[in-house]
Amino acid sequence: MTGAVRDALPEAVSTCPHFEAGEEHYVLGEAELGRSKLACRSCAFRYRPVLMRSLRVALVVGTFLVLLNQSDKLFGAEPLPADFWWRIPLTYCVPFAVATYGALSNARRVPGN
Ligand SMILES: [Zn+2]
Numbered sequence: 001m002t003g004a005v006r007d008a009l010p011e012a013v014s015t016c017p018h019f020e021a022g023e024e025h026y027v028l029g030e031a032e033l034g035r036s037k038l039a040c041r042s043c044a045f046r047y048r049p050v051l052m053r054s055l056r057v058a059l060v061v062g063t064f065l066v067l068l069n070q071s072d073k074l075f076g077a078e079p080l081p082a083d084f085w086w087r088i089p090l091t092y093c094v095p096f097a098v099a100t101y102g103a104l105s106n107a108r109r110v111p112g113n
Contacts, residue, residue, distance in 0.1 A: 016043040026107040044104055054099040062092035 018040040019025060026044035029036040039047065066074075066088060073080055 013038060016040055018043065022111050024108065024110045026104060027109055028107055044107065045100075050100060050103045053103065054096050057099040058092050058096035061095035065091050065095070 013034070014037045016037065016039040019038050024041065026039050026041065026047075027036050028039055028044060028047050028050065037047075044050070069091070070084065070087070073084055
């Protein structure tokens, strides 16, 4: 194989240590560019690029939701209620979970389906 041909080929697809052909798996990375990784569910949930993207989505969307739903309490004259402190983290968890679920369900492949 010449160097030019080798350079034109996409990078090899990598797999996680638990990957087994024919089992449910997740295609992570940039599959269209040939830089993808096939991973089991456990490794997919810990895939750092997906987690970082979900975190960014959670920060943006969660902040909007907090401002939308809690602005009267945040900027009001009354002291903040006790339930305020657990409602705020939960508000950020919702977009994080939705973004992660969306990304992983899009990457999920079940052989035979
Ligand atoms: Zn794995």
